[in-house]
Amino acid sequence: MSVWKFAAVTLLLIVAAPVLGLSYDNAAKPYTATNETHTLTDSWRSVDEADRAASFSDEIVVVYNETTLDEGSDYRWNDSTGEFRRVNGSSAPDGATVDITYDYTARSDSTKGVNSILSAGATAFPYLLLMFMAVAVLNLMELI
Template identity: 45%
Template sequence: MSSQIQTFAAILIIGAVAFVGFGVAASESGVATPTSEDITLSDSGAYVDERDALGYGDNETVVHNGTTLDEGTDYSWNTSTGELTRLSGSSAPDGATVTIDYAYEVPSKITKSIQSTLSAGTIPLPLIILFLAVVAVWGWL
């Protein structure tokens, strides 16, 4: 019975580590892509068009009427969400159209495949791992 419990524990641990490991690897792999777009700079913030990005670069350039704006003085840029927000005291007025050049990470084809497989296996995969662990305890494996 002791070896069956050890097998049960080993299957659960290996299964959990593998499931989490694939998820982390998939969420952190992407291809950097530069782009440029016009966006409204407002006090309430606005999101860039590339909403399915894994993350955004911290090397953005924001231009209003030919003048490059300063991050921290004129605007803030959220590299996690892609949100551009006008700061009070900005040289650009609220609601101004600005051009932002930025880079974003899109999921690679492999990453998208892993994510779709993991999302499809969100419920069945842990149940299969649990089933194998129970079968191991009963001595069928």
């Protein structure tokens, strides 16, 4: 393979890998977790799907003794991390058992695997490009 063909293939891969990685990164399906049982405390706690989820809905439904609690006055919800906690003065006591329902998106295991492979490949491409450039310069100087 000539140096120029190698360069063309390398440049195509450098451009294509991040684009493919982004498409896999955005390939998440919507799910609903219904009536997860949790203990409401003053410390931040994670919902069951926190490790699996790519994103969470802005709002959740928290029910204590068949009463829906109010976000802000009874609990706080962090939709970036999937964590919740009791607010001081909440109508639910510290340590109360609550049921939580929320929406989230998650990637399949195969999508996560493909994305990690593409990310690793994208990390290696700059080094490959530097190697190609060194070979091209040496070839132009007729040292190879």
